[in-house]
Amino acid sequence: MLGDDLAGCDDPADARHRRSIRSVNAIAARVMSALAGQLGHPHGLLGKVVAVVLNRANRRDAIAAVEAASITPGETVADIGFGGGAGLGLLLGRAGSTGVVYGIDISTDMVTRARSRFHREIDSSRLRLLEGSLNDLPLDDSSLDAIITVNTIYFIADLDEAFAELARVLRPAGRAVICLGDPAAMAELPFTPYGFRLRPVAEVIAELERAGLSVNHREVPVGLVAGHLLIASHPPR
Numbered sequence: 153m154l155g156d157d158l159a160g161c162d163d164p165a166d167a168r169h170r171r172s173i174r175s176v177n178a179i180a181a182r183v184m185s186a187l188a189g190q191l192g193h194p195h196g197l198l199g200k201v202v203a204v205v206l207n208r209a210n211r212r213d214a215i216a217a218v219e220a221a222s223i224t225p226g227e228t229v230a231d232i233g234f235g236g237g238a239g240l241g242l243l244l245g246r247a248g249s250t251g252v253v254y255g256i257d258i259s260t261d262m263v264t265r266a267r268s269r270f271h272r273e274i275d276s277s278r279l280r281l282l283e284g285s286l287n288d289l290p291l292d293d294s295s296l297d298a299i300i301t302v303n304t305i306y307f308i309a310d311l312d313e314a315f316a317e318l319a320r321v322l323r324p325a326g327r328a329v330i331c332l333g334d335p336a337a338m339a340e341l342p343f344t345p346y347g348f349r350l351r352p353v354a355e356v357i358a359e360l361e362r363a364g365l366s367v368n369h370r371e372v373p374v375g376l377v378a379g380h381l382l383i384a385s386h387p388p389r
């Protein structure tokens with residue numbers, strides 16, 4: 153643009169250089185925005201790649217969450233926002249042949265992918281996959297012994313509503329494990345400025361408490377960044 157050339161009264165090569173830097177930045181922003189969108193709602197061809205990457209990058213998060221949920225064989229458990237499904241496999245192992253695992257995700261494509269990957273477990277009624285949201289869970293009151301939800305709450309606008317849902321579906325002795333990256337470390341990742349809600353951990357804990365749950369907070373080294381496990385349960389009566 154003319155303005156570029158006049159701005160520093162510099163030579164056209166400098167102006168061209170600045171323009172190409174701006175173009176590269178604009179492309180990088182579009183790529184990061186698309187990636188952030190996929191992480192919040194994996195879909196289409198790219199969603200298939202994202203699912204594989206999620207399973208690799210976040211496997212340790214899922215392991216830590218399942219461990220913290222203290223699941224015993226025969227329990228009814230759920231992974232909400234299961235993405236690539238690494239958590240579903242781990243939950244199936246813990247709940248055993250007499251347990252039931254629910255997988256709930258807003259992404260039709262992730263549900264379809266998991267239906268194909270886990271068709272044997274679905275046929276044997278050990279796994280039930282449902283399309284739905286953490287904000288409006290397609291589950292009965294007091295129906296779950298344990299819930300994990302890993303790297304999901306960044307995409308939830310109304311945490312009050314989501315945590316009220318966790319409290320509703322959790323049995324009196326149930327455990328809900330929320331796993332999230334440390335907000336300061338997450339803020340350093342190039343894609344989080346594009347729509348991730350990075351709340352202070354104290355704020356997330358306060359929201360869980362507002363839903364009537366007690367919270368045990370553990371810091372864990374998970375996934376790409378340092379992380380937090382919030383183990384929420386109904387207070388003893």
Ligand SMILES: C[S@@+](CC[C@H](N)C(=O)[O-])C[C@H]1O[C@@H](n2cnc3c(N)ncnc32)[C@H](O)[C@@H]1O
Binds near residue numbers: 214233262
């Ligand atoms: C970043 S991925 C995390 C997937 C997996 N838990 C992991 O840690 O690899 C976020 C997942 O949450 C799902 N998700 C986003 N908002 C949701 C909501 N309101 N209810 C249920 N699932 C949601 C997305 O579709 C996506 O599969």
